[in-house]
Structures are given as C-alpha cells and as structure tokens.
Amino acid sequence: MYAYKLDEFAQQAGRLDCAIIVPILNEAANIQPLIEKIGTVLTGYDAEIIFVDDGSTDGSLEILESIAAANRSIRVIRRIGRRGLSSAVVEGFLSTVAPVVAVMDGDLQHDESVLPAMIAALQSGEADLAYGSRYAGGGSVGDWAADRLMISNVATRMAGSVMKTPLSDPMSGFFAIRRELFLDIAPRLSQAGYKILLDIVASHPEPIRVKQVPYKFRTRTAGESKLDSMVVLEYVELLLEKLVGRLVPVKLLMFGAVGLVGTLVHLALLWGALTGLGASFAIAQGSATLGAMTFNFALNNVFTYRDRKLTGWRWVTGWLSFCAACGIGAVANVGIGTLLYTEAWSWWIAGLAGALIGSVWNYAATSWLTWRKR
Ligand SMILES: Nc1nc2c(ncn2[C@@H]2O[C@H](COP(=O)(O)OP(=O)(O)O)[C@@H](O)[C@H]2O)c(=O)[nH]1
Ligand SMILES: [Mg+2]
Numbered sequence: 001m002y003a004y005k006l007d008e009f010a011q012q013a014g015r016l017d018c019a020i021i022v023p024i025l026n027e028a029a030n031i032q033p034l035i036e037k038i039g040t041v042l043t044g045y046d047a048e049i050i051f052v053d054d055g056s057t058d059g060s061l062e063i064l065e066s067i068a069a070a071n072r073s074i075r076v077i078r079r080i081g082r083r084g085l086s087s088a089v090v091e092g093f094l095s096t097v098a099p100v101v102a103v104m105d106g107d108l109q110h111d112e113s114v115l116p117a118m119i120a121a122l123q124s125g126e127a128d129l130a131y132g133s134r135y136a137g138g139g140s141v142g143d144w145a146a147d148r149l150m151i152s153n154v155a156t157r158m159a160g161s162v163m164k165t166p167l168s169d170p171m172s173g174f175f176a177i178r179r180e181l182f183l184d185i186a187p188r189l190s191q192a193g194y195k196i197l198l199d200i201v202a203s204h205p206e207p208i209r210v211k212q213v214p215y216k217f218r219t220r221t222a223g224e225s226k227l228d229s230m231v232v233l234e235y236v237e238l239l240l241e242k243l244v245g246r247l248v249p250v251k252l253l254m255f256g257a258v259g260l261v262g263t264l265v266h267l268a269l270l271w272g273a274l275t276g277l278g279a280s281f282a283i284a285q286g287s288a289t290l291g292a293m294t295f296n297f298a299l300n301n302v303f304t305y306r307d308r309k310l311t312g313w314r315w316v317t318g319w320l321s322f323c324a325a326c327g328i329g330a331v332a333n334v335g336i337g338t339l340l341y342t343e344a345w346s347w348w349i350a351g352l353a354g355a356l357i358g359s360v361w362n363y364a365a366t367s368w369l370t371w372r373k374r
Helices: 001-012 028-042 060-070 087-093 110-124 147-162 178-190 196-202 232-242 250-276 282-300 315-344 347-370
Strands: 018-024 047-053 074-078 098-104 131-134 176-179 211-215
Touching: 018 028, 018 087, 028 047, 028 060, 028 110, 028 250, 047 060, 047 087, 074 087, 087 098, 087 196, 098 110, 098 178, 110 176, 110 211, 131 196, 147 196, 147 232, 176 178, 176 232, 176 347, 196 232, 232 250, 250 282, 250 347, 282 315, 315 347
Parallel strands: 018 047, 018 098, 047 074, 131 211
Antiparallel strands: 098 176, 131 176
16 A cells, blocks of 8 residues: 555656755845746756755744745755754755755855756766866856955865865855765765865865866845854864874864963963962962963863853853863873883973873863763
C-alpha cells in the first residue's frame, strides 16, 4: 500500500534539478524581490529555494512562512539561538537532495542572472564547483570604499595559503557545487565564521575542478550588513584552523595569546602595587594574580570564546569557575616546576615546563568548566 502511494506521489512530483540556499538575517524588504528574480532566471529548472533563518526579528520569518505555505518549492529552516553564515548554509545543504546546490545572499547583492551559467557548468560536467567572481574579467565589487577594497585584497591573498585550488574570489558567498562533492567535504568543514566557499575549498585535500563566472556585486539597498569587526577575527581563525588546526586547537593558541598579554598585565599590576601603593610583596603578588586572572577571563570571554560569551549572572559564575580552575593550574605549575628543578633541570626549563603544563591544564579545564558548549 505504501509502495503504491509513493508511486502515485512520484508521478505528481518532478525531479529536482537544483536547490538555492539563502541565509537570512533580517532581510524583510529583500525576500519577495529575491524570489521573483530567481524565479525569472530559473524558468525551465525544477528548483527549490531554501531559506535558513537565524532568528530574524524584522518580520522576515513571517514573510517567508506565508510564501512557503503557498509554494512547496520555497522552504524555510529556522534555527533557534544560533548564529553564523557558514553553519546556516551547511544546514541548508544537508536538507536537500538536489544534485546541484547553489548558495547566494538574501540581500540582492549577488546577481542572480549568472545562476544558470553556474548550474549549467555543473550539470554538463564541465566543473564540480562554479563560483561568482567579482575579480575575474567582467566582474566588479561595485562602489566599495578604498579601505574595504584593500582589506578584501589582503584577505584574498592570505586565503591562497590554505587552498589547493586557486580561486580569483575566495571570499565570494555566491557559488554552486555538486551535492555529492559537498557531502564528501562536509565532515571536514570548520563551519566557523562567514567564508563557507573558502572553508569548502580549503577542506578538500585535492584540487577541485572549478569554473569562475564574473559578476558585478550590487550595493545593498535595503536592510543592513551583519558583518562587523569580529569578521576579521573569524577569518583569521578559519585560516589558522586550516593551517595548523590538525596539530593544535586554534582556541588553545588564542588562549595562550591572551595568557601572554595577561602576564604583562600581571607584571604591571605588581609593579603598581609595590611602588604606587607600597604594598608588601605577598599582598601585591596576590592582588596582581587576581587582577590578571580577571583580565584573562574577561578577554577570553570576548575573544577566544566569543561564540559562547557569558553575560550577566553567568559572567560571575564563569569568573568563579575560571579562577578555581586556574588556581589548580597554578598548583600543578609550581609542583611540576619544582619537581623538575629538584631533578637537576636548569631553572628556566623547569619554570617553562611548569608554566606550559599549567596553561594547557587551564585551557582544558576552563573549556569544559567555564565555556562548555551547551
Ligand atoms: N542565517 C544567517 N544569515 C546570516 C547571518 N549573518 C548574515 N546573514 C545573511 O547572509 C547574507 C550576507 O550577509 P551580509 O550582512 O549582507 O554580508 P555582506 O554582504 O558581506 O555585508 C545576507 O543574506 C544576510 O541576511 C547569520 O548569522 N545567520
Ligand atoms: Mg550583503
């Protein structure tokens, strides 16, 4: 009986040619025009458009759901308490069975008229990945200010170091890929940040057959850009993860960098307490330790763990657990250092080894205790 029903269903439905994934965060004014534009250029294709929304508050979701309710080629994925362009796009990918999947922004900045060329390149077997390029002949970034242009150029050059396949525009968020290839790569993706195309290409051990399709990046006319200064940080984190992530966790490196700055803060506080306040060494060292721990906690909270940032009351309990974990780390540090020293290692090797082991403990303990993933 089920088989019969499935057969009947199959006769009604066509075979899906492609899916277009559109990440959305507060794009109310852009949704309807975007669907119309895509619909115009993809006539003749059996396509679905999958919007992935991360909790828009401007009515985008209501607009999307009312459109989706009347049209089964429009689908909506809602994520709750999540953020991030890359991970949103990955979820869109995993929700479709279309053999060719494209990704484009929901703010009308990507020129939909090149979609057919990208899709055709994959369908014909000419390429496994086709991407919209603002830097290829005929493409353009539109009216960007000089500083944005320069940042983009530097970032593009840095990307070259992590990719087996050279791309003229690795920062592009506009591309299409064969679904099977994406699924091969998916388990290795970092999913951090905003640069999903770069993540895909950098996560594939071999070169990918690509085709670039030039297009002109349009200026945003409605809604606001969601990219802020954190984007630069996320980008560097993605690059580091692709370069050394297999050897050391990037968060450990960031934790270590914060620790180095924290050591300077410690020395400054110690100096201030000794010379400025005339405190005894024990009191000065104790206050400097507490001050430096608080500094390290606060900086790690906004930098290393900005994806799990603690606020309000949880900031306070987080600070307590951080101090407790680092207290144990300090005991381990002194214990191991002293042990090595009494075993006749030179003072600086004993000191460094203690500090290193203490720091790794601090990282491991606080990543579990203070900033555990929920
Ligand atoms: N689902 C989701 N979409 C996002 C997020 N951040 C940005 N977007 C969407 O991603 C697209 C590109 O973002 P935009 O802010 O325009 O980036 P810009 O063009 O580089 O300034 C737009 O459709 C945004 O609505 C996010 O955290 N989650
Ligand atoms: Mg945009």
